[in-house]
Amino acid sequence: MTEYALEVEGLTKSFGGKPAVRNVSFKAARGEITGFLGPNGAGKTTTLRMSLGVIAPDSGRAELFGQAPDAAGMDRVGFLPEERGVYRKMTAEAVIIFFARLKGVPAGEARKRARAYLERFGLGDAARKKIKELSKGMAQKVQIISAIIHEPEFIILDEPFSGLDPVNQSLLEHMIREQAEAGRTVLFSTHVMEHAERLCNRIILMARGQKVFDGTVDEALAQVPRQVFLAAPPGEPMQETLCQFGELAEQSRSDDGTEIQWRLTLNPGTDAQAVLRACVDASLKLTHFEPRRPHLHDAFVALVGEEGARELEASAEDA
Numbered sequence: 001m002t003e004y005a006l007e008v009e010g011l012t013k014s015f016g017g018k019p020a021v022r023n024v025s026f027k028a029a030r031g032e033i034t035g036f037l038g039p040n041g042a043g044k045t046t047t048l049r050m051s052l053g054v055i056a057p058d059s060g061r062a063e064l065f066g067q068a069p070d071a072a073g074m075d076r077v078g079f080l081p082e083e084r085g086v087y088r089k090m091t092a093e094a095v096i097i098f099f100a101r102l103k104g105v106p107a108g109e110a111r112k113r114a115r116a117y118l119e120r121f122g123l124g125d126a127a128r129k130k131i132k133e134l135s136k137g138m139a140q141k142v143q144i145i146s147a148i149i150h151e152p153e154f155i156i157l158d159e160p161f162s163g164l165d166p167v168n169q170s171l172l173e174h175m176i177r178e179q180a181e182a183g184r185t186v187l188f189s190t191h192v193m194e195h196a197e198r199l200c201n202r203i204i205l206m207a208r209g210q211k212v213f214d215g216t217v218d219e220a221l222a223q224v225p226r227q228v229f230l231a232a233p234p235g236e237p238m239q240e241t242l243c244q245f246g247e248l249a250e251q252s253r254s255d256d257g258t259e260i261q262w263r264l265t266l267n268p269g270t271d272a273q274a275v276l277r278a279c280v281d282a283s284l285k286l287t288h289f290e291p292r293r294p295h296l297h298d299a300f301v302a303l304v305g306e307e308g309a310r311e312l313e314a315s316a317e318d319a
Contacts, residue, residue, distance in 0.1 A: 005030050005154040005185040010060035011050050020046045022209045023060070028154075028187045033180050035196030036189040037296070038206030044189040045082045045158055047206070052079065052156070065154075075103060078152035080144055082159050082189075088132040092123060092142045095131060096149055103150035110149070117145040121171065137164055144172065148179065155179055157188040161195055173199060193296035203296070207304040223302045224294035228264040228272050230279075231288035238262055241282040245270050259287055 021043040053069030100110035205213040272291035
């Protein structure tokens with residue numbers, strides 16, 4: 001049995017002569033949570049569709065559980081597509097049971113699971129309501145449940161957090177962790193870096209149809225120089241004390257002129273504690289000292305530049 005639920009190599013796709021995905025390769029290891037990250041239009045959805053055999057690539061290949069995607073393999077997959085869509089005249093419970101039955105779950109067990117998941121997602125009172133009577137967020141939760149109701153080995157969620165309020169986003173994060181703890185593989189796409197930073201074992205960063213990073217969260221964060229933000233009264237020997245640790249830049253001054261704010265971008269391998277010790281040894285009169293941990297958004301900016309960062313921010317605004 002292959003150690004990967006999904007392997008893609010060299011996937012490439014164009015639409016109307018315009019490249020959408022260019023030579024993308026990655027693997028989703030069994031039992032891990034993999035984040036597929038990037039702004040809208042980065043090629044995430046097209047890559048996922050090619051990975052599952054929904055659309056054919058112009059070149060490259062995909063293997064699901066060690067072989068080309070087929071109906072038997074898809075029975076072991078739970079897929080939440082980017083385009084939300086469930087039968088609007090069916091009740092929430094009936095929709096979930098329907099999808100469970102399609103995947104071979106016996107009727108009694110499907111009903112039992114549907115009721116349990118509806119309660120857990122705060123939809124117990126909406127079980128008998130038609131989808132068209134539910135809010136967008138409630139309908140999305142029904143579709144998420146429908147994607148996992150058959151307890152698949154491999155769960156693929158395309159922008160699952162979009163449209164959910166913070167409480168339900170937290171609930172979904174908990175569900176993803178729970179699925180991974182049960183030994184299932186999870187791959188989800190998102191343009192919101194914070195979700196991936198909290199959840200993922202590995203991340204794949206996409207920009208303009210290309211993969212720009214593939215590795216662990218810590219490896220991604222290592223792409224960003226660590227920084228320390230300091231403040232002190234004018235006249236303190238900041239440059240003389242701190243230039244050995246990295247690049248020191250003045251950020252701003254207080255309105256009354258009694259304090260200067262500084263940003264120290266640390267040299268590779270430099271520890272913030274060493275900076276603090278140097279400040280103490282030099283008797284600097286610091287009024288502020290804050291080591292700042294980089295985030296995945298910072299790593300994305302470091303890898304794709306400011307234009308890519310603006311595309312990511314635009315995606316967040318459109319969500």
